[in-house]
Amino acid sequence: MNEILTERRGAVLWITFNRPEARNAMTLAMYGRLHGLCGEIEADAELRAVVLVGAGGQAFVSGTDIAEFEAFESGDDALRYESLMDEVFSALENLRIPTIAALRGACTGGGAGIAAVCDLRIAAPSLRFGYPVARTLGNCLSVRNYARVVALAGEAAVKQLVYSAELIDARRAYELGVVQEVVSDEPALEPRVDALAAQIAANAPLTIAATKEALRRLRDQGRTAPDRDLILSCYLSDDFREGRRAFFEKRPARWTGH
Numbered sequence: 001m002n003e004i005l006t007e008r009r010g011a012v013l014w015i016t017f018n019r020p021e022a023r024n025a026m027t028l029a030m031y032g033r034l035h036g037l038c039g040e041i042e043a044d045a046e047l048r049a050v051v052l053v054g055a056g057g058q059a060f061v062s063g064t065d066i067a068e069f070e071a072f073e074s075g076d077d078a079l080r081y082e083s084l085m086d087e088v089f090s091a092l093e094n095l096r097i098p099t100i101a102a103l104r105g106a107c108t109g110g111g112a113g114i115a116a117v118c119d120l121r122i123a124a125p126s127l128r129f130g131y132p133v134a135r136t137l138g139n140c141l142s143v144r145n146y147a148r149v150v151a152l153a154g155e156a157a158v159k160q161l162v163y164s165a166e167l168i169d170a171r172r173a174y175e176l177g178v179v180q181e182v183v184s185d186e187p188a189l190e191p192r193v194d195a196l197a198a199q200i201a202a203n204a205p206l207t208i209a210a211t212k213e214a215l216r217r218l219r220d221q222g223r224t225a226p227d228r229d230l231i232l233s234c235y236l237s238d239d240f241r242e243g244r245r246a247f248f249e250k251r252p253a254r255w256t257g258h
Helices: 028-043 075-093 110-117 143-153 155-164 170-176 186-201 205-221 228-235 238-248
Strands: 004-009 012-017 049-054 059-061 099-103 106-108 120-123 128-130
Touching (some): 004 028, 004 186, 012 186, 028 075, 049 059, 049 110, 059 099, 059 110, 075 110, 075 143, 099 110, 110 128, 110 143, 120 170, 120 186, 205 228, 205 238, 228 238
Parallel strands (some): 049 099, 059 106, 099 120
Antiparallel strands (some): 004 012
């Protein structure tokens, strides 16, 4: 069985974690495939957005498959694993196009890490989000992965999540800012994410790419981060000229990303 499925819907790529019998727990091979997909996405100029979702209705991703840790014998094993996590999460985080995580059921450990590096997170009421490592394996996150979830929920919330090993529900995740929206019921999740992804895909891609990169620089470098290249990439583009023409001609702009 293909454990990661892809489906192209116009300019949007849907990525489905497909191990429902294991609540979509990630194998190292699945992490490798996700990393490879990020390279393919970057090379595809026609794509405008990516959606990530879990198969089966019980989980987005319930973490890394514990069987993957059976062979751990040294500190090097642990460091290689966390380095892989950061490599995969960074590739997903740094995609030029927006990513949306469609969350239902368990979103824990590595699954929470994947969701945390997506640009937007939309949840069904069944969402249970957290890092229960203090109750399960007794491991920890890397500093960069702690920083990612702190950026979403704040340091105090992360302390409570990890120290207590409790999972928060969709309502609490929304209150903390972990998710941007909670849909009314389970069947509403994918149609809502589909509509949001299509809405994003119809907008000016250079504006979105510049905004995503500007926010990354702001996070990492503060208000003095350089922005000349981002400004020029938009204002000197064919799309900017097209946007002006479309405004005066009272029609929708036809964005090309050039």
